[in-house]
Amino acid sequence: MHTPSDVLVVGAGPVGLTAACQLARLGVRVRVVDLLEQATTESRAVAIHARSMEMLAAMGVLPQLEARGRRIDALELTDGRSGRTRVRMSLAEAPSRHPYVLDIPQPDTEAVLAERAAGLGIVVERGVEVTALTQDPAGVAVTLRSAAGEETARVGWVVGADGGHSTTRHLVGERLEGSFHGQTFAMADVDVETSFSPDTIRMFTHPDGMGILFPLAGSRARIMFFVAPPEPGAGDPTLAQIQALADARMGGRVTVRNPRWLTYFEIHHAQVPRYRHDRVLLAGDAAHIHSPAGAQGMNTGIQDAANLAWKLALVVRGHAAADLLDTYQEERHPVGASVVRNTTLLTNVGTASGVEAAVRNAALFVAGHHHRISDAAATRMAELTVRYRDSRLSVQHGGALRAGDFAPDPVGLTRPDGSPVAVEELLTTPGLLLLARGPADPLREVLGDLGTVLEVGADLLDPADSLRLGAAGMMLVRPDGYLGLVADTVDPALLRDYVAGVLHVVGEPSVG
Ligand SMILES: Cc1cc2nc3c(=O)[nH]c(=O)nc-3n(C[C@H](O)[C@H](O)[C@H](O)COP(=O)(O)OP(=O)(O)OC[C@H]3O[C@@H](n4cnc5c(N)ncnc54)[C@H](O)[C@@H]3O)c2cc1C
Structure with a gap:
């Protein structure tokens, strides 16, 4: 029961x-x-x-x-035949507290x-x-x-x-x-020996089909190759077949052993x-x-x-x-x-070949020489471009930040005792999070038990205004980290309108 x-x-x-x-x-x-x-x-x-x-x-x-x-610092498109880098995308400048991939x-x-x-x-x-x-x-x-x-x-x-x-x-x-035409991948969870550095995820371009190498902790790695569908009843790929694919499409620089899981899978x-x-x-x-x-x-x-x-x-x-x-x-x-x-x-x-591959290679050459690209x-x-600016939940009343964007999480915020704190840490308290530069009590009355109000300058210190709230302002951070309301005042009426009119909160949230 x-x-x-x-x-x-x-x-x-x-x-x-x-x-x-x-x-x-x-x-x-x-x-x-x-x-x-x-x-x-x-x-x-x-x-x-x-x-x-x-x-x-x-x-x-x-x-x-x-x-x-394992932390991965960069993604690379690599020529599968020569093993040469076509374009390297560093994650170091990614606008996040976590500028890396976790494999x-x-x-x-x-x-x-x-x-x-x-x-x-x-x-x-x-x-x-x-x-x-x-x-x-x-x-x-x-x-x-x-x-x-x-x-x-x-x-x-x-x-x-x-x-x-x-x-x-x-x-x-x-x-x-x-599209249900289906594309097949041969996949292997193995240990690898390779001269490629383990801090990079590599996608290998090859006319027969791309390969992907994900380094995991230690010498473990996940590798995948786009392949023709196997004959019906062919079973799983063998380690020797995976090695042959790696030799052909990973610049001859990857040796596989200790298979944990070898399989084909079809994607749509x-x-x-x-x-x-x-x-x-x-x-x-x-x-x-x-x-x-x-x-x-x-x-x-x-x-x-x-x-x-x-x-x-x-x-x-x-x-x-x-x-x-x-x-x-x-x-x-x-x-x-x-x-x-x-x-x-x-x-x-x-997976492009022929003329398409030539066009791709030219585009990659340009991208590889322009870091901004x-x-x-x-x-x-890294999915850092996802935002909801056009959502009906994103409401803007002035302010430097954009409602619908992910909340900024700058380094330099501290608690009143001087200990550093991150916005993502503040979000471990369940509910909405309102950061306000201005009197917090009237806002607390409006938000009630829907979340927490922190007064910047009292509960949270941000001397460099890295949250960009200016002289007065507030931002309402949703539990998924996105900004719902951004305002250049701390007018409780704006918050009340947002809670009742936008979130459609029924009745008055209770306080305390
Ligand atoms: C072979 C393979 C390789 C992949 N490789 C990658 C990769 O390299 N990178 C990547 O990003 N993604 C990869 N994916 C996709 C990735 O695994 C999925 O995107 C991810 O698992 C999605 O998570 P999910 O929770 O939505 O679904 P799942 O992880 O599939 O979980 C669904 C769960 O629901 C349960 N379930 C199903 N039906 C019922 C039912 N009727 N009642 C109760 N329980 C049920 C299942 O048992 C399962 O545990 C791969 C997928 C496969 C199959």
């Missing part, structure tokens, strides 16, 4: 676990089920980008992830998130599969099948984070739309038209699938979860009207569409 849950999260992959942790932190009762008896050991997504790290830091799990991963096998990421979930009182129920679902205006009835039999659970909301073959997606009558490029189906919300691979080029899949999903969770928490707790959830679709669907487009382009760029590409890959 389970205590009643507000939200059922279907799938304990990285996206489901992120959603569950964020919901639980915000006081929502969450139940998480996964059809697998044991968490997977397959490495799959191995790169965590800067924007995801910023969000994972606010969840309090980044140090644990860093302890298991870490997906099971480690999931283990850290599952630990965090356990700390929040969530026990992932394994061997439990969602098989049916019906919804009415008041809730969702979900059929769960396990070795113990079949159960019908009633919950308020369902987050479908059940991956590329999502049952939840199917049950709400949603379909992926896109597609996205669902609607992320929200009333009380059922789709996130991660359930909503979008695409090439692993650029390592965007898990990152985009983690950011979907962060975007959705705080909104769903406000609705579940009765603070906000359900139409706040439409902004999940409005903000995240275009991001997913752009990821599907760009990863398709990147895969084609890596290569830095911009690295920033995009």
Whole structure:
């Protein structure tokens, strides 16, 4: 017998676990089920980008992830035949507290998130599969099948984070739309010996198909090659086949051994038209699938979860009207569409031959000699260009910052005792975060238990005005790190309008 849950999260992959942790932190009762008896050991997504790290830091799990991963300083496009660099994109100048990629096998990421979930009182129920679902205006009835039999659970909301073959997606009558021609990759989780430096992710261009090398901790690495589909019944690739591909397409500079996982996998490029189906919300691979080029899949999903969770928490707790959830679709669907487009382009760029390859090489030559172009590409890959300036949740009343952008997190902020502090650290306190240069008490009265108000100059010191609040001003940071309201005054009426008129918060938030 389970205590009643507000939200059922279907799938304990990285996206489901992120959603569950964020919901639980915000006081929502969450139940998480996964059809697998044991968490997977397959490495799959191995790169965590800067924007995801910023969000994972606010969840309090980044140090644990860093302890298991390897920091990567640059991304390189390398000529697969000669091994020569075509263009190197340094991450050092990326506008983030985390100007690097964290390479870490997906099971480690999931283990850290599952630990965090356990700390929040969530026990992932394994061997439990969602098989049916019906919804009415008041809730969702979900059929769960396990070795113990079949159960019908009633919950308020369902987050479908059940991956590329999502049952939840199917049950709400949603379909992926896109290209299903299929592209096949041969993939290997191995130890490598290589003269390439381990601080760089490399994508090798080659007319037969690109290769990708992700260095992991120690001598471990994940490598992938775009290949022709294997003969039916051919089984997994052998280590010798992977070595032959590496010899041909990685400049003859990579030797593989100790295989942990060798497989072929086929990718498609597609996205669902609607992320929200009333009380059922789709996130991660359930909503979008695409090439692993650029390592965007898990990152985009983690950011979907962060975007959705705080909104769903406000609705579940009765603070906000359900139409706040439409902004999940409005903000995240275009991001997913752009990821599907760009990863398709990147895969084609890596695999071009003939005239197309000559054009590509010329473009890469130009990019390689103009740091602004290569830095911009690295920033995009790190998902640091994602912003919601046109969202109805982004409201501007003057001020130097832009509503809808990610909140700045400059070095130089301190607590009154002089100890350094980061905005992402302040976000570990659940709820909205209002930073104001000006009297905080009237703002606290408006925000009530929706979040925390910190007065810059009293609770937080910023002598160089690196937060760019000027002589007076405020910024409301959403729990996913984006700026909701930016103003050049600390007028409580503006905050009240935002909370009631934009977030559609119902009634007065209680104080204290
Ligand atoms: C072979 C392979 C290699 C990949 N390589 C990369 C890469 O290099 N880089 C990259 O960025 N991405 C890669 N990806 C994609 C990446 O793994 C996904 O983007 C990421 O796992 C998405 O996370 P998710 O939580 O949305 O889904 P998943 O990780 O797929 O998790 C979904 C979970 O839902 C559970 N589930 C499914 N159906 C049900 C049901 N009916 N009831 C209950 N539970 C259910 C599953 O058991 C699973 O645990 C790869 C994927 C594959 C398959």
